[in-house]
Amino acid sequence: MEANRENSAGSFNSAMELTRMGVAGVPKEYILPPLQRPNCSLAMQPSTVLPVTDLSLLHHPIHRSKIIEEVGIACKELGFFQVINHGIDLSDIHDAFDAAAQFFNLPYEEKISLASADVREPVRYGTSLNQVKDSVRYWRDFIKHYSHPISTWIDLWPSNPVCYRNKMGTYTQALHVFQKQVMEVVFESLGLNPNYMNEEIEKGSQVMAVNCYPACPKPDLVLGMPPHSDYGYLTILAQNHPGLEIMDHNKTWHRVPLIEGALIVQLGDQMEIITNGRYKSPIHRAIVSAETNRISMASLHSLAFDTKVRPAPEFVDEHHVLSYKEGSFGEFLDFLSKNDITQGSYKDTLRKNP
Numbered sequence: 001m002e003a004n005r006e007n008s009a010g011s012f013n014s015a016m017e018l019t020r021m022g023v024a025g026v027p028k029e030y031i032l033p034p035l036q037r038p039n040c041s042l043a044m045q046p047s048t049v050l051p052v053t054d055l056s057l058l059h060h061p062i063h064r065s066k067i068i069e070e071v072g073i074a075c076k077e078l079g080f081f082q083v084i085n086h087g088i089d090l091s092d093i094h095d096a097f098d099a100a101a102q103f104f105n106l107p108y109e110e111k112i113s114l115a116s117a118d119v120r121e122p123v124r125y126g127t128s129l130n131q132v133k134d135s136v137r138y139w140r141d142f143i144k145h146y147s148h149p150i151s152t153w154i155d156l157w158p159s160n161p162v163c164y165r166n167k168m169g170t171y172t173q174a175l176h177v178f179q180k181q182v183m184e185v186v187f188e189s190l191g192l193n194p195n196y197m198n199e200e201i202e203k204g205s206q207v208m209a210v211n212c213y214p215a216c217p218k219p220d221l222v223l224g225m226p227p228h229s230d231y232g233y234l235t236i237l238a239q240n241h242p243g244l245e246i247m248d249h250n251k252t253w254h255r256v257p258l259i260e261g262a263l264i265v266q267l268g269d270q271m272e273i274i275t276n277g278r279y280k281s282p283i284h285r286a287i288v289s290a291e292t293n294r295i296s297m298a299s300l301h302s303l304a305f306d307t308k309v310r311p312a313p314e315f316v317d318e319h320h321v322l323s324y325k326e327g328s329f330g331e332f333l334d335f336l337s338k339n340d341i342t343q344g345s346y347k348d349t350l351r352k353n354p
């Protein structure tokens with residue numbers, strides 16, 4: 001999903017191609033208004049230590065309760081933590097990055113022959129604003145088509161490089177197992193049965209977003225991905241260079257440090273709604289670098305498209321008023337589509353007192 005914009009001649013200019021050609025400036029369509037630029041609007045706190053959890057200690061009777069507590073604090077304060085010793089083979093993660101890099105390094109003509117601006121297609125490029133409007137409409141179809149078990153849609157992934165489906169598929173399947181383990185810990189940290197919502201999670205979906213952010217000569221003027229929270233219940237992300245930033249409750253941005261082999265866990269809107277706001281889905285964004293291309297792989301796990309999500313009774317009492325209405329992600333997309341809105345936040349549309 002390499003960023004592209006329509007140029008004046010009406011054809012597409014790939015950001016990756018501009019980087020390859022060593023273009024010194026940034027096409028004007030990419031330049032953000034001053035207040036939306038990465039170093040402008042809000043404070044940065046580079047020195048804060050963000051939470052890192054060693055999940056192998058879960059199997060250790062002495063450390064187990066401390067790890068559960070750590071996860072609970074991280075979910076409450078930020079909705080974010082990094083995981084080391086997660087149990088996924090580091091070679092599987094490495095191989096997936098390798099397959100992604102091989103894909104993004106293919107010649108422009110090859111990639112463009114595989115890619116589409118239609119969000120329903122599995123290989124897509126960034127789009128101009130008009131196309132984003134269509135994307136909202138198509139997103140509904142996209143999730144329906146591609147959120148079945150991986151075995152039914154892996155054939156739609158790129159066939160070039162030849163290793164892509166195998167390597168990305170192995171990693172994606174490992175993440176599917178891993179996210180269930182993470183959710184067990186998250187529910188336990190809430191004082192619930194680790195198998196809470198097991199059935200809904202089983203019926204849920206996984207979307208693998210593989211993002212490439214080409215090196216950019218003017219990183220202070222642009223963003224790789226604008227601020228947003230993820231709509232599902234959990235996102236597991238890996239990055240090969242720093243670039244992810246998360247916002248805390250004081251609206252301060254924090255750069256997520258690169259920890260070799262670690263996986264980044266972020267809660268999504270569905271968990272913030274279910275916990276009635278006790279746990280957070282963090283606003284995050286991706287910045288770009290002047291020196292390096294960056295790849296991130298985000299595995300987005302969500303409840304089934306039509307599942308009505310609402311705060312669970314365990315989180316509503318006389319001290320915690322009901323803060324969210326109920327609504328499915330499908331209804332949210334219909335709402336965007338009907339009102340011709342191109343972007344929106346799932347949790348914000350359900351918030352009772354915005």
Ligand SMILES: O=C(O)CCC(=O)C(=O)O
Nearest residue numbers: 209211243244286296298
């Ligand atoms: O590239 C990143 O680090 C962020 C990606 C992301 O937020 C997403 O795919 O939802």
Ligand SMILES: [Fe+2]
Nearest residue numbers: 228229230284
């Ligand atoms: Fe995201």
